Amino acid sequence: MSQITLNVNGASHAIDVPSDMPLLWALRDKLNLVGTKYSCGIGVCGACTVLIDGRPEHSCMTTAMSEQGAEITTIEGLDPDGKHPTQVAWDEVDVSQCGYCQGGQLLTAVSLLEGNPDPSDADIDMAMSGVLCRCGTYQRIRKAIKLAAKYGQEGVVS
Amino acid sequence: MTVEASLNSVLPRRSFLKTTLLASGAFLVGVAYRRELWAGGSADEADWSPNLYLRIDPDNTVFILSKNPECGQGVKTALPMIVAECLEVDWEQVRVDQAGLDDRLGRQAAAGSGSTPDAWNDLRVAGTGARVMLVAAAAEKWSVAPSECVAREGRVLCEAKGLSARYGDLLKLAAKQAAPNLEALSLVSKPKDFKLLGRRIAGVDNAKIHTGKALFGCDTRLEGMLYAVYVKCPSFGGRVNKANVEQVLEMPGVTHAFVVEGGADPTGLAPGVAIVAETWWEANAARRYLRVDWETAQSDSSYDYERQADALRKEAGETLREDGQVEEAFGMAERIVEGSYYYPFVSHAPMEPQNCTALYHDSGRIELWAPTQLPGSARDAVSRTLGLKNESIQIHMTRMGGGFGRRLVNEFAAEVAWIAREVRRPVQLQWTREDDMSHDFYRPAGWHDFKAGLDEGGRMVAWDHHFVTFGNEGRSVSGAGISRSHYPAGLVENFRLRQSMIPCHVPTGPWRSPGHSAFCWAFQSFFDDVCDASGRDPLEFRMELLSRSFGEPPLDLARTRATLKLAAEKAGWGRELGEKRGMGLAFHFDHGGFATHIAEVSVGSGGRYKVDRVVSAIDVGPVLNRSGAENQVEGCVVDALSTCSQLEIEFIAGTAKQSNFRDYPLLRIDQTPTIECHFIESDNPPSGLGEPPFAPVAPAIANALFAATGRRVREMPFVRAGFSI
Ligand code: FES
Numbered sequence A: 001m002s003q004i005t006l007n008v009n010g011a012s013h014a015i016d017v018p019s020d021m022p023l024l025w026a027l028r029d030k031l032n033l034v035g036t037k038y039s040c041g042i043g044v045c046g047a048c049t050v051l052i053d054g055r056p057e058h059s060c061m062t063t064a065m066s067e068q069g070a071e072i073t074t075i076e077g078l079d080p081d082g083k084h085p086t087q088v089a090w091d092e093v094d095v096s097q098c099g100y101c102q103g104g105q106l107l108t109a110v111s112l113l114e115g116n117p118d119p120s121d122a123d124i125d126m127a128m129s130g131v132l133c134r135c136g137t138y139q140r141i142r143k144a145i146k147l148a149a150k151y152g153q154e155g156v157v158s
Numbered sequence B: 001m002t003v004e005a006s007l008n009s010v011l012p013r014r015s016f017l018k019t020t021l022l023a024s025g026a027f028l029v030g031v032a033y034r035r036e037l038w039a040g041g042s043a044d045e046a047d048w049s050p051n052l053y054l055r056i057d058p059d060n061t062v063f064i065l066s067k068n069p070e071c072g073q074g075v076k077t078a079l080p081m082i083v084a085e086c087l088e089v090d091w092e093q094v095r096v097d098q099a100g101l102d103d104r105l106g107r108q109a110a111a112g113s114g115s116t117p118d119a120w121n122d123l124r125v126a127g128t129g130a131r132v133m134l135v136a137a138a139a140e141k142w143s144v145a146p147s148e149c150v151a152r153e154g155r156v157l158c159e160a161k162g163l164s165a166r167y168g169d170l171l172k173l174a175a176k177q178a179a180p181n182l183e184a185l186s187l188v189s190k191p192k193d194f195k196l197l198g199r200r201i202a203g204v205d206n207a208k209i210h211t212g213k214a215l216f217g218c219d220t221r222l223e224g225m226l227y228a229v230y231v232k233c234p235s236f237g238g239r240v241n242k243a244n245v246e247q248v249l250e251m252p253g254v255t256h257a258f259v260v261e262g263g264a265d266p267t268g269l270a271p272g273v274a275i276v277a278e279t280w281w282e283a284n285a286a287r288r289y290l291r292v293d294w295e296t297a298q299s300d301s302s303y304d305y306e307r308q309a310d311a312l313r314k315e316a317g318e319t320l321r322e323d324g325q326v327e328e329a330f331g332m333a334e335r336i337v338e339g340s341y342y343y344p345f346v347s348h349a350p351m352e353p354q355n356c357t358a359l360y361h362d363s364g365r366i367e368l369w370a371p372t373q374l375p376g377s378a379r380d381a382v383s384r385t386l387g388l389k390n391e392s393i394q395i396h397m398t399r400m401g402g403g404f405g406r407r408l409v410n411e412f413a414a415e416v417a418w419i420a421r422e423v424r425r426p427v428q429l430q431w432t433r434e435d436d437m438s439h440d441f442y443r444p445a446g447w448h449d450f451k452a453g454l455d456e457g458g459r460m461v462a463w464d465h466h467f468v469t470f471g472n473e474g475r476s477v478s479g480a481g482i483s484r485s486h487y488p489a490g491l492v493e494n495f496r497l498r499q500s501m502i503p504c505h506v507p508t509g510p511w512r513s514p515g516h517s518a519f520c521w522a523f524q525s526f527f528d529d530v531c532d533a534s535g536r537d538p539l540e541f542r543m544e545l546l547s548r549s550f551g552e553p554p555l556d557l558a559r560t561r562a563t564l565k566l567a568a569e570k571a572g573w574g575r576e577l578g579e580k581r582g583m584g585l586a587f588h589f590d591h592g593g594f595a596t597h598i599a600e601v602s603v604g605s606g607g608r609y610k611v612d613r614v615v616s617a618i619d620v621g622p623v624l625n626r627s628g629a630e631n632q633v634e635g636c637v638v639d640a641l642s643t644c645s646q647l648e649i650e651f652i653a654g655t656a657k658q659s660n661f662r663d664y665p666l667l668r669i670d671q672t673p674t675i676e677c678h679f680i681e682s683d684n685p686p687s688g689l690g691e692p693p694f695a696p697v698a699p700a701i702a703n704a705l706f707a708a709t710g711r712r713v714r715e716m717p718f719v720r721a722g723f724s725i
């Protein structure tokens, strides 16, 4: 067990974790931030995606200990009121089915739009291909990202 | 107050309307079930308690109960819309509450696309009945006739007198009205009369999903909760001889480690080793030190299955159905066409691996938080495992990260119940992805050999089909049976269906659109074999096939033809697409829904292909929530493409070979086609949409690949046949 401090969604948390505990399980079982999901545990599905210093990362593939000092954003920290342009677009397009993968989808999309405010279908497919959706909401994800891009540019929300 | 009405043929015979005024002033409406009809109990009034389909609060908020489990199929949004439509309220006024398992609510399941047909009458009665009583209340208050009043957007209006009242202000009076005679209620049923139904309504839980607050089964957190893994024999049915649980107990964070004897039924508590710890990571990390001496029970392998299938395919098998004079008809046929198809076992692989949370109370009661498609069967599994009565088992239904039929079996509930009783603290059992993929109830593989006899006009006059499937002691295993009336039975005068069965010791079960999701590809691919041999257009051939029946038709011919016609129109069937591109089509009928898909593909070098577009024409009666409906169609297309193109489970020594998304690669966004869906909104009662659009996707794609390349795909996944996406 080691005492570490994690900076998550703008707040700092001191926790005891086993040194090899992935960030995913520290978030879920130590901090009760259950919006970050487990699905494959081997870095291929993207359900556990969080933003680490703004970049989308698989939280199942990095230890909590090694992310001390980093700015971690989970889906709970995106905009708790759901007013981020990407969240608004996701609601308007009604992307979700079961919703289990959607936290990872949203955070990955947010990071795509930050680097590329007007992505093409090909850009979207490239950036989003690491986040699996078993329910098959991909067509809507493309549409929602374009709508979010428009909202982002127009400054319609948030 | 209570009124029980006699029931006409439209209404299920089990229901009657109950209304109650609560102490809070809220007005409660329920469609109750006659106890004697569903539980062998008495119909005594005293037995009844409100089942809370619908509650209106004095502040005009309308609460609608969603009784079925939500696994992404959208019932929690679409079904309450039925109540809101009939009640004449603004959707903004509506709040939806999730029910737990409650026998007073009747059927509670996410299965067989059955929630919509089941609820259609009850929910319309609940909404309409309440509206009629609110109108009667206003009429009494204003001393006018009810016929002078109308309900609109949560208010009753008397336009002639310029009067208006909110529902919330009429509750006391409404509760005093006689509940309406169910026979006299006029229930909205036609799409042209809908105001809310048929519109695009976003999922009621979207806001929670987008902010990480939607709670799935694995997100349940209880005070003082422990976490568990449950290790079963990699080869199905294996028992524990010995395990080093003492050493595992030494591992950091581990609080308990013990052997569970279990039984032979894979739908209940199977033998295994439970490891419980302060965090799930620690429980799972300790697993690496676990050494178990397993006594294995079977050693099924895909290789053996294939060898047995090869032998059985040469035999006659058992004749399940024979119409007309099959041999004579083949003897007289102008041309004979043959085709064979094989598909493998597949896994459900919902995004949220199986899990369940339980709290065993010292009083002997147990509470479970279960992501289940069939809460009643979760309760049964717990009851069998712990020897508890139903009354001592409380099931909370959580949102599910997908189901696809996997969560119809609830062995995870039995496992966590046992562990919770041992540890006497709240405990969450979480399977790994590997546990999930290697302990599934798989969709069984199958081999189909078809033979068709054609007359000089290319019409099918004889049909012989040998299906090699899996079964033990003369009965097909779960998910492996075929219906004797599967088309083209009844569409071809001389028809024979034969079956042979391979013994099977790995667990199988229903997988999205059970049977259909696999058969349809074989049948509809073979139809194109027939078209190819006779030079007929696949659309024209199917239209003709569906133009007449011999005896009872296996499906509604006109509704099926209408989906073919609409899809062909929208997709531009017959257009010239150019080099290495092709269009294919297929129809199907299952779970009350009719679907045709037309796929367009482009094929590059080395058999690499892309599905550019899928056009769907669907008839499930009225569309309830257009957004949810289209989402189900899109989801079915992606799921079916994923499954037919790249997925299979193989067995070696009784153990599944594939274990995670690396060797079981679900479809990605960059492999997804443009999907366009069109609904025929017939006036038939609505059916569900979680399954019907699935089956005809794979054959439409395979037929398009043939059109593009002249190469017929005879095995799944298509990557086995040299086509990679
Ligand atoms: S759980 Fe981390 S990538 Fe799948």
Ligand code: FES
Pocket: A096, A097, A098, A099, A100, A101, A102, A132, A133, A134, A135, A136, A137, B072, B351, B401, B402
């Ligand atoms: S919405 Fe269910 S996995 Fe994506």
